[in-house]
Amino acid sequence: MGNVSESVMSAEQRKILAVMLVPMFMSLLSVSIVNVILPDMQRSIGASNSAIQWVLSGYTLAFGVFLVAAGRAGDLFGRGRLFVIGVGVFAAGSLIAGLAPDPLMLNLARIVMGIGSGLLSPQGVGMIQQYFHGKLRGRAFGMFGTIVGVSVGIGPVLGGGLIAILGDEWGWRSAFLINVPIALIAIILGRLWLPRSAWVGSDTAADSDTASADAVSNDTTSNGTASDEGASPDRAPNGDDRTRADFDPIGILLLAVGTLLVMLPFLERSLGAWIYALVPIGAVVVIVWVRWENRYARRGGSPMVDMQLFRTRSFAYGASLSSVYFVGMPGVWVIVALYLQNGLGFPALEAGLIGLPSALLSAAGAQAAGRVVLTFGRKMVVLGVGIALTGVVASALIVLAHETWGISIWWMLASLGVLGIGQGMTISPNQTLTLAEVPVEYAGTSGGIMQTGQRVGTAIGIAVVTAVFFAFQSLAGYSAAIIAGFTVIALIIIAAGIIGVIDLGRGRKKAARAEELAKS
Incomplete structure (x- = not known):
């Protein structure tokens, strides 16, 4: 790490995290906040059920389609550059969405927001790979996991609060408009705080592990190689005439x-x-x-993607686990909001509050897991998946008990809190372990691949889970619908856990072979 401590983040590193994580939180919040404002949005602009589903899935679709290409562009042209562009596009889409007069304009704006999120998200993962190493990388990804967990849980609370304060019409619109000033501040801070090495492609000499770490403090390498400012972004690392802009x-x-x-x-x-x-x-x-x-x-x-990445088993297994996990998990908050608001008649704010303990516990779990993930490895991820599964099953049982014996539905605060703990122990540790063996020059691309799986999984999962929910709701009512939805989600989480167990077994066999070789 050159002159940067292995255990304490420098001021420059803290600035990098602040610049990255706030817009990433904002983009992820735009997924979960929509869940609770859907009914008011639908009434306000007269949207059909199909149009409302596109508000949810159109954003995620655009998000997923652009991720890998954006990661590749960040590797080629500079992650800071693509990050700031993405934040700007996201802000423009948010402004249009907040002022949209009809479903068509709203859906187009949500697609623009998705494109912006797709541009900025892989740059954040890439810069964590570039500027953080060892335990500090685990802590940085722990903060990233905190952002994911909090955005999922706090979105419904914020959306419900805005509706309660500003009313049905401007409440849902402000959920989008609030992104605009935050994005503008992030753009300004990005220009001021991101190091010079973030504005050039990662094929330059300054993007080696040593140079990337030292660039956080002084933007030069410690071994006498050229500084980022002097390196040419237009030539391949071997010095031939092929331009790096091979897109x-x-x-x-x-x-x-x-x-x-x-x-x-x-x-x-x-x-x-x-x-x-x-x-x-x-x-x-x-x-x-x-x-x-x-x-x-x-x-x-x-x-665009070097397929040799998938020969790295930790990356292949970790990306697969993440993709499957995200097929199930985001659907929890959609069906909980539908059940509480449409089935039980809860106002938006109360429906959102039920996820607050989950958000807080997810944040705490991610922070704790980020500090010890390199000690416990894949075991922590498998345990986290198991705890998340317990929370989903417990939530289904609470709904059943509420409908059968009349116990308070607010017991879901506890069951969803268990889910939050599992989520905090799953997402950030899996991110750290999945990308641990990926070369930094592929940081943006690999982050894009991983997040593409998450976003595609989210879109497919929400579509499948809500389809099951509405099918059972029309046949047997809202209680049967949410229990059926929880059942589907539980099966998906089990599949993710199986992938984790397989990878855990692979790791143990690899360690045993290494120990045998050391003894021989």
């Missing part, structure tokens, strides 16, 4: 089309069963994309 447009197009084809059937189910034929077509396009990336690399190009 692989065909690879970008193939991945975007494949992602859209896989996700659209879950977003537009009303078009009929035939639309699910797009899923296998999308899968074929993704396979073609993989083959293209490999061929592009063999021909000497710089592919």
